[in-house]
Amino acid sequence: MWIAKVIVSYKTGILDPEAKTIHNALISFPEGILSEGYQYISKIETGKYFQISFDDSVNREKAEELTKQACDKLLTNPVIQKYKFQLEEVSK
Amino acid sequence: MKFGIVVFPGSNCEHDNYYVLNKVVGAKVEYIWHKETALNFFDVIILPGGFTYGDYLRVGAVARFSPVMKEVVKFANSGGPVLGICNGFQILLEAGLLPGSLITNDHLRFRCQDVYIKVVNNKSCFTKCYETNQVLKMPIAHYSGNYFADKETIENLEREDRILFQYCSSDGDVVPEANPNGSMLNIAGILNEKKNVLGMMPHPERAAEKILGSEDGLGIFNSLLGKN
Numbered sequence: 001m002w003i004a005k006v007i008v009s010y011k012t013g014i015l016d017p018e019a020k021t022i023h024n025a026l027i028s029f030p031e032g033i034l035s036e037g038y039q040y041i042s043k044i045e046t047g048k049y050f051q052i053s054f055d056d057s058v059n060r061e062k063a064e065e066l067t068k069q070a071c072d073k074l075l076t077n078p079v080i081q082k083y084k085f086q087l088e089e090v091s092k
Numbered sequence: 093m094k095f096g097i098v099v100f101p102g103s104n105c106e107h108d109n110y111y112v113l114n115k116v117v118g119a120k121v122e123y124i125w126h127k128e129t130a131l132n133f134f135d136v137i138i139l140p141g142g143f144t145y146g147d148y149l150r151v152g153a154v155a156r157f158s159p160v161m162k163e164v165v166k167f168a169n170s171g172g173p174v175l176g177i178c179n180g181f182q183i184l185l186e187a188g189l190l191p192g193s194l195i196t197n198d199h200l201r202f203r204c205q206d207v208y209i210k211v212v213n214n215k216s217c218f219t220k221c222y223e224t225n226q227v228l229k230m231p232i233a234h235y236s237g238n239y240f241a242d243k244e245t246i247e248n249l250e251r252e253d254r255i256l257f258q259y260c261s262s263d264g265d266v267v268p269e270a271n272p273n274g275s276m277l278n279i280a281g282i283l284n285e286k287k288n289v290l291g292m293m294p295h296p297e298r299a300a301e302k303i304l305g306s307e308d309g310l311g312i313f314n315s316l317l318g319k320n
Binding site for chain 2: 018019021022024029031032033
């Protein structure tokens with residue numbers, strides 16, 4: 001059966017408050033998190049991972065089409081978010 | 093005896109705790125900004141509720157690295173009483189001062205309501221003013237209050253009498269219908285091994301005056317003050 005592994009993230013330039021908070025924590029409270037080198041981290045971005053499993057009747061083309069529709073209509077807001085996905089064939 | 097209330101960015105129950113301790117209970121109390129690194133003037137530390145750091149990443153996950161937390165861990169390890177309420181409980185879990193995790197409520201709803209909780213035992217420094225099995229009415233207000241831990245942890249908590257509060261019916265029965273969030277064993281509050289650190293989801297500071305519906309929470313603050 002086919003599965004789609006989808007990552008949704010913000011488009012460049014869109015405020016990513018969670019990433020900003022995490023980055024600030026790394027810079028402000030490095031003690032206890034990083035042994036050294038926090039200053040080398042220039043940016044953090046967040047995203048969401050979705051794994052969609054299709055039943056056996058769905059072939060690769062159909063899986064791709066359904067994944068695109070789900071991404072375009074529900075998983076992302078195209079104004080602020082982008083997505084990428086890969087399809088994998090797995091045995092049950 | 094002096095209480096210290098830690099204020100993180102996003103804390104929002106610090107004033108309620110301050111007011112209850114200062115005006116209702118009549119104790120000495122001070123705020124502690126999260127960047128503070130000296131806690132030696134305090135006898136009890138409270139981590140209040142709120143939405144520290146916007147609840148980003150996981151509830152309490154960022155606050156637990158605030159500079160003050162290193163001192164809170166030291167304070168707790170040396171036997172000082174630490175009370176974490178709601179988000180404060182979540183921070184104590186992320187900091188490793190208490191075991192387990194608080195995950196999203198099983199019904200996926202934010203719950204803001206009064207609940208009943210049972211005092212499982214009155215031997216701790218937090219519950220001396222109560223009777224064992226006493227039923228208390230207190231409000232909850234949370235989205236992530238669903239206590240989860242692995243089997244071994246739950247067994248240890250039970251065996252070592254570290255489950256301090258359980259959600260119950262108004263008659264004190266610990267039943268699934270009285271569980272507002274899906275917590276394992278209806279857990280509403282737990283202690284660390286030394287029993288000087290308490291994390292609880294209900295808000296005792298919002299149940300400290302009759303005119304506001306309940307004063308059942310006062311016992312926790314009075315117990316810490318050594319009152320009977």
